[in-house]
Amino acid sequence: MNNMEIPPAGENGAEKVEKAKVLEMLRTNGFDHPETRELVIKWTEQQEALVVTSRDTIALNIERTDLYLATGDIKGAKECLEDALTQADQENERELQDQIVEKIKNLSTIDTSKDGADDEQEKIKIFEDTSRKIVEDLGYKVLENDGKWLTLEKDGYRIQIKHFIKPSESGYNKGRISAIGIAKDDMEDIWDRDGNKKFKSRDEGANKIFKELVDVLN
Numbered sequence: 060m061n062n063m064e065i066p067p068a069g070e071n072g073a074e075k076v077e078k079a080k081v082l083e084m085l086r087t088n089g090f091d092h093p094e095t096r097e098l099v100i101k102w103t104e105q106q107e108a109l110v111v112t113s114r115d116t117i118a119l120n121i122e123r124t125d126l127y128l129a130t131g132d133i134k135g136a137k138e139c140l141e142d143a144l145t146q147a148d149q150e151n152e153r154e155l156q157d158q159i160v161e162k163i164k165n166l167s168t169i170d171t172s173k174d175g176a177d178d179e180q181e182k183i184k185i186f187e188d189t190s191r192k193i194v195e196d197l198g199y200k201v202l203e204n205d206g207k208w209l210t211l212e213k214d215g216y217r218i219q220i221k222h223f224i225k226p227s228e229s230g231y232n233k234g235r236i237s238a239i240g241i242a243k244d245d246m247e248d249i250w251d252r253d254g255n256k257k258f259k260s261r262d263e264g265a266n267k268i269f270k271e272l273v274d275v276l277n
Contacts, residue, residue: 076102078125079196083275085129086189099126117146117155124162129189137166186224193275209276216243216268222276234277241265 120143127136203210221238
């Protein structure tokens with residue numbers, strides 16, 4: 060999606076919308092998809108309802124950057140950060156200024172001369188960044204994030220995931236994940252597309268992690 064515009068806020072008493080779900084929907088369907096657009100609107104309304112101070116407004120603009128990145132709209136992400144930087148400068152928020160400048164520098168490493176993320180390396184970079192953000196928002200520590208391989212840690216569990224930018228017929232439920240392993244102490248359970256079996260562990264914590272990650276990454 061190009062030139063994605065985050066809609067203005069409004070009153071909404073709906074169930075809380077998780078940012079991780081919004082990012083995954085954007086990455087999968089783009090902003091023009093009706094269900095995705097509705098989810099973005101609800102998330103935006105809920106977040107803006109929490110804004111109290113000017114610092115909150117700046118922080119929310121920084122958060123919105125991830126939504127642009129999930130669609131591959133690097134230009135939109137930079138413009139969002141630049142707006143936040145202007146606000147931070149006006150409010151003399153030095154700490155936020157430093158954070159924003161660093162984010163802009165990181166975005167500047169990506170060639171924005173193309174429309175969206177046509178270049179394969181740009182796509183991979185965005186894919187890695189979006190995956191990292193999604194799992195970090197769910198409380199996972201990212202140990203390794205190398206293209207299709209993602210190594211995580213949470214609650215004593217170590218998780219390795221092999222996933223791709225696009226869904227596949229051989230992926231889990233025809234999705235992006237082609238293998239996932241969850242280990243803790245002497246317990247290790249693995250699902251991979253070669254075995255093509257449903258994941259079921261004797262460890263309920265592992266089952267919960269599997270479902271949680273499949274929901275947002277697959």
